[in-house]
Amino acid sequence: MARWIDATARDFDDVFQAFLKEPRGAVENVAETVREVIRDVRENGGEAVARYTSQFDRLVLDPTTLQSDNVDLHALAAGCPADLKEAIDFAAARIAAYHEKQRPDDHQFTDDAGVELGWRWTALDSVGVYVPGGLASYPSSVLMNTVPAKIAGVKRVVMTAPAPGGQLSPAVAYAALKAGVDEFYPIGGAQAVAALAFGAGHLKPVDKIVGPGNAYVAEAKRQVFGVVGIDTIAGPSEILVIADETANPDWIAADLLSQSEHDASSQSILITVNKAVGTSVDKSVEKQLKSLSTELRAREAWNAHGAIILARSLEQAAEIANEIAAEHLELAIADPDSLLPSIRHAGAVFLGHHTPEALGDYVTGSNHVLPTSRAARFSSGLGLYDFLKRMSVQRAGREGFGALAPAALRLAEAEGLPAHARSVSIRTNEGGGHG
Amino acid sequence: MARWIDATARDFDDVFQAFLKEPRGAVENVAETVREVIRDVRENGGEAVARYTSQFDRLVLDPTTLQSDNVDLHALAAGCPADLKEAIDFAAARIAAYHEKQRPDDHQFTDDAGVELGWRWTALDSVGVYVPGGLASYPSSVLMNTVPAKIAGVKRVVMTAPAPGGQLSPAVAYAALKAGVDEFYPIGGAQAVAALAFGAGHLKPVDKIVGPGNAYVAEAKRQVFGVVGIDTIAGPSEILVIADETANPDWIAADLLSQSEHDASSQSILITVNKAVGTSVDKSVEKQLKSLSTELRAREAWNAHGAIILARSLEQAAEIANEIAAEHLELAIADPDSLLPSIRHAGAVFLGHHTPEALGDYVTGSNHVLPTSRAARFSSGLGLYDFLKRMSVQRAGREGFGALAPAALRLAEAEGLPAHARSVSIRTNEGGGHG
Known part of the structure; x- marks a missing residue:
């Protein structure tokens, strides 16, 4: 019952x-352990990543390339059964079509004061997709995290997935190639997150890290947040x-x-x-x-x-x-x-x-990466938006500037910021030529 | 030179x-100090918050209400000069007009397979706005963090700002009331962030915390991330x-x-x-x-x-x-x-x-809360989006279900998730009555 x-x-x-x-789920305090792994990877780069990978995943990596001769994405993908490839293709096409509909428009308008305002959406340059090993190593997750990034226009999508003893799911490998992963490293854990955030060996830093993981991965993402963007912490x-x-x-x-x-x-x-x-x-x-x-x-x-x-x-x-x-x-x-x-x-x-x-x-x-543990109170599932950002764009001509200057001056003065005030007042008393 | x-x-x-x-800026490792403050506030609630506020801000609070007789927002606001009030009003109206234009549309479409897909945007229920004390206690920041939340439809906006010795800027107080702050507590530091995230005394937890702060505040936001949403870490x-x-x-x-x-x-x-x-x-x-x-x-x-x-x-x-x-x-x-x-x-x-x-x-x-320290590579300035979230909505009728079922079954099987598979297969062999 x-x-x-x-x-x-x-x-x-x-x-x-x-x-x-x-x-x-157990609430493990892994903060100190993770802090040490991150420090180690920052200081020792690929050597540290290779050492952790040897220790935890029994996989020998070249500390420069962070690759193993025993893990080849194309060779693995070739072992994925044909009907499973078809199902992955079907899912990938639908995920692509759905996320294409999320593309937001740039916006521009001129307001009553004659000020031009708006914003432009631009894609991130690079994204790291963390794929967990073991029970939760799902081809569907690879698609859900990677396809929207590529649809958004991210040029460089880097995937990491631990491959213990050289083992990696052929379906995960096929999904990665199908989704358009640009670089792959057979690494996992906090060391993979640190390598994605700070770079290690040939792996150059990315701008944002997405994808689920265990308590160590979640804590590592939390600690590198700010250096890079992260998605929500998955529970x-x-x-x-x-x-x-x-x-x-x-x-x-x-x-x-x-x-x-x-x-x-x-x-x-x-x-x-x-x-x-x-x-x-x-x-x-x-x-x-x-x-x-x-x-x-x-x-x-x-x-x-x-x-x-x-x-x-x-x-x-x-x-x-x-x-x-x-x-x-x-x-x-x-x-x-x-x-x-x-x-x-x-x-x-x-x-x-x-x-x-x-x-x-x-x-x-629709994306299956969704807020857990009541986080739907304040956050959304993964979407195209996670791989784009909005730059505000504004222009005041002489007229617009004149309309805004007095209030800006008053506020700068009240906040005790005289250089802010001067950057406005210096333009109110124009000599000539400029503008 | x-x-x-x-x-x-x-x-x-x-x-x-x-x-x-x-x-x-100094890179201070304040993680352990902050962890202890958060633990203390979680365990001891308002008593802990009042104790830290007495210690750091020389302000005596009622541990239940978290209020002080010496800090009254309306009384303080009355002391704001008239021309400064006008400038704040002017700014508030423009911030409101701008952010109103960011309201995203809900979306719904039916695809070739007959599946209805789309999403709905809904506002957060509650938001905490952290306002720093000292040098960075700016009325403009109060407007920039609060006005978009109210425009988005957030019903409960809670502001905290430290008021050392009972001192708080009249302009900050006026801006808070103008922007529509619903609750105010004269508290700051990691203890304010902990109180916003977990509740303390009469202060009920909020769903997301925004606003800049010192290293302790930034670290506290990082540590409560997941329990509540946070904006980007300001540098x-x-x-x-x-x-x-x-x-x-x-x-x-x-x-x-x-x-x-x-x-x-x-x-x-x-x-x-x-x-x-x-x-x-x-x-x-x-x-x-x-x-x-x-x-x-x-x-x-x-x-x-x-x-x-x-x-x-x-x-x-x-x-x-x-x-x-x-x-x-x-x-x-x-x-x-x-x-x-x-x-x-x-x-x-x-x-x-x-x-x-x-x-x-x-x-x-336009919003002045913007990504710093190269975070514009992966994140946007504050906007209406920060106070909304997107719920995905989907419906497969019998026809759409039939089109999707085989691929879903194949993937569930490949991922070793038989109950996922059954939740699909059980509907492919319908007896009667349902649907």
């Missing part, structure tokens, strides 16, 4: 707030389903488990306005768990972090969903469009009964 | 790269001017000094294609320095970090500017429009001879 939370009960607020605060995955009596309990159970199976700290929550649906989902989860090869971690996650919340109305369900601010939100209800305007915080919303989250994970084209 | 760098010389690349790497201010023979050397000198006067780690750089202009600017800087009340720190900054770079062409100047990726870039040349397309990296660009940076600092309406 799942944990049930009754949102119609008097003590719901307290119970729910306590539930929201429950930790997921354990989450799904929240709001279901009414039109939902198929077996389908909902499958969707909940599709998150629980990621790892033991994943979270799956059902909010339903129909107790019978909740009970059926509860039973179906137990039944479906037994036939999953990922049963062990799915069960651990579901038992520790899963919940079925019984709400009094869809509007209450929406408010609870806004508090949770889940990475993925399915509206498995008869009329999702009528509830959508009430949803303020979620990474991605999946409407209706035929849009399981897994479609979005792979092939709708 | 300023430091001159000759971009036409053979060794320019080496000299310039070394120049770019010169540190500005010392910078200006870069590209000038040709049509530029007025006295005006350029004034503009350079308007950044140098901020503090001793500020940086002002001139790139000119005309040696005579460079020489005249050099002399004018020396002359103007002598009559500035901020001479001491302006001179220190100019001597330590200033430079005049002689370029062989405007195109070379643009490439150098892209490497520097300055916070502010003035194109003080005859035809700035022809050079603008070559500028890829800058926080804000000021075109022509009548657009000194100081106009943008205060009253063009």
